[in-house]
Amino acid sequence: QAFAIELPHNSENTPADLGLRFAEVLEKAGAQRAETLVALGRSNIELRSFNVPPVPDDELPDLVRLQAPRHFTTIDDDWALDFFTLDEEAGDSRTVLAAAVASETIEQIRRTCDAAQCQLNSLVLRSCAAAALVKRAEPSSAGVRLLIDPLAEDVDLTVLSGDTVVFTRTTRLTAEVGSDMRADALLGEIRRTILAARNQLQGRQVERVVLCGAGDDHTAIELRIAEQLGLPVERFDPFSVCTLARPLRRALPPHPGRFAPLLGLLLSEASGTRHAIDFLNPRRRPAPPDQRRLYGLAVGAAVSIAAVAGYLVWSNSADIDDRLKALQTKSARLEKQLNSARESQQDLAGLQQWQSGDINWVAELARTSKEFPPTSQAIVTHLLGSAQRDGGGQMRLDGYAADASTVISMERSLRDATHDVYGSGSQEDEKRTKYRWTFSERVEIQPVDHTATPPAAEPKP
Structure with missing residues (x-):
């Protein structure tokens, strides 16, 4: 079955109210208590691309989470974060596209699913799910293409280089579907998307446009793209990638283009393919071998x-x-x-x-990030780590804090049985507005005592 659920536009509806509405419709369709995959729009998340040092894939999750606060303006420790790489091989640096979502947003979705008596399994980025479906239709496609997925009021615009999503944005269109006003507004958003994606494309250009949908709703925008942008336009019917049962094949839902993210989600889940961005199942460092x-x-x-x-x-x-x-x-x-x-x-x-006895710097950086105050209270502007000749190591942290008590709390959190913290004194900088206190801390990492040897096994009689 494939159908849409009409939701009220009343802003006073709670997640529980929406969940009850879902439960009512799902019960009529015989699909209650189902496993649930949720696609989240671009406007609900923070998205950034940035470079990280060339480390092995196993170490990337820890490194990306460590550097993310430097590139996101509103992220804190409670936000869920996932990422994927934009380059195939490691060079002087690696480029990642990271997405983060607030814990409050996830909690609202969980409450909606609980009220609908559904089990939430995955929470993915909507544009990446639609792109996954297009990649299944053209598994070996090269070049740069712009995927346009018009929804009810929003439209997702996603730039793919080969099979990799390099840029995505979502905008709202208020004009009536199929009208000239809507086509003109969408054409302007397409121009903005192509311009905004130039930094990620490194000199390459969008070569063609893939437009999700069927029928006459998109004829006006298809003609405008071809005439004013000079780009070839390909229609893409999301249901053409799937093998459909006869009843569904005979009565497809209206506006089939809006089902592209859903079908991409389902096919990836059924084939065991990892979602590009999944906030409930993010990339993590592999567990050590047993x-x-x-x-x-x-x-x-x-x-x-x-x-x-x-x-x-x-x-x-x-x-x-x-x-x-x-x-x-x-x-x-x-x-x-x-x-x-x-x-x-x-x-x-x-x-x-x-x-x-060696210093595990990735573990030390992860510990420092965990014990460090949230970004709303303190930031690090300079970090330097060095190993000592006789074992152990030293880490130097320079930065700014909101007040002197934050510096004292930070020193107390970083200090434990194997870490000594020495501050060179904090000083108030009246010229700064948010972080008024400077700090410079030296963390001494004590060497691990590895002189004791384990007892030898007793010989069997």
């Missing part, structure tokens, strides 16, 4: 080798005495191997302890 499984495999392999060797000795010995002597010889040899394995295990433990 060393216990590796040790278990090693022990199992050693036991298997010993069993096979014992069986071969027994099967090839005709005389009982010779068989006993052979087994005794094999036992002595295995005992030497066992002693050698114990020594290797001790060497491995020592190496692991030596490695644990």
Whole structure:
């Protein structure tokens, strides 16, 4: 089934009111208590592209979250954030497109889903979901294209370079669908989008326009794009990518272009493809491998080798005495191997302890970001980390704070059993309006004691 739910424009409606409206319609359609995927419009989120140092993909999530407050103006620790990379290979730096949404917005959506008795599974960026559907229709398309997805009152304009979303914006159109006034307004927004996307395209130009929808509603804007912008326009019917049941194929809903984000969401979910932006399931650093499984495999392999060797000795010995002597010889040899394995295990433990003494700067930066006051109270303008020759390290932080009590609270939060904090004194700068107090802090990171060795395993009788 594919249908739209008309919602009241009353601003006094609460999330629970909207959820009850959804529940009523879904019950009539026999789709109550369904798993729910929500596509969020561009106007509800903050979107920024910025460069980060060339680190491996596993370290990107922590690094992007650490640098995000420097590029977003209103983000705080409670906001959900996800991102994807705009470049394929790492060079001097990597470019990411990061999106953030306020926790209050997510909570409103959760309350709506709870009232509708639906389970919220994913919360994605609407324009990226529509782009995912277009990429399925043209999996190997190259060049730069502008995807236009006209909705009821909004229109999503998304620039794709190959298969990658490089720029997206949403604008509101109040004129009647299919009217010349609406076409003129949309043409102006298309011009603004092409101009705004130039920085991300690095000299390349939009080569064609993909217009979501079918029928005569978009004829006026299609003609204007071709005549005034000189760009070829391709109509894209979102339902053409799907295999439809006969009842739906015979009675498609009106304005099929508005279903592009929904169909992109469903197909990505059904195929197990990760959504480009998913605020409920953001990219994270992979969990470390389970060393216990590796040790278990090693022990199992050693036991298997010993069993096979014992069986071969027994099967090839005709005389009982010779068989006993052979087994005794094999036992002595295995005992030497066992002693050698114990020594290797001790060497491995020592190496692991030596490695644990190194400074994990990504972890230190993550800790500093966690313990640091929110951006509304303090900012860092300069950060320098250095390792000490005899172990441990030092981190220098310079910046501004809202007041002296914030500096004191920051020093207290950063100090623990392995971190000593020394401030060179804070001073009020009367010329500044928001962050009036300067600070300079030195964080001494104590070396990890790795001199103790683990006890050797007792030999089995």
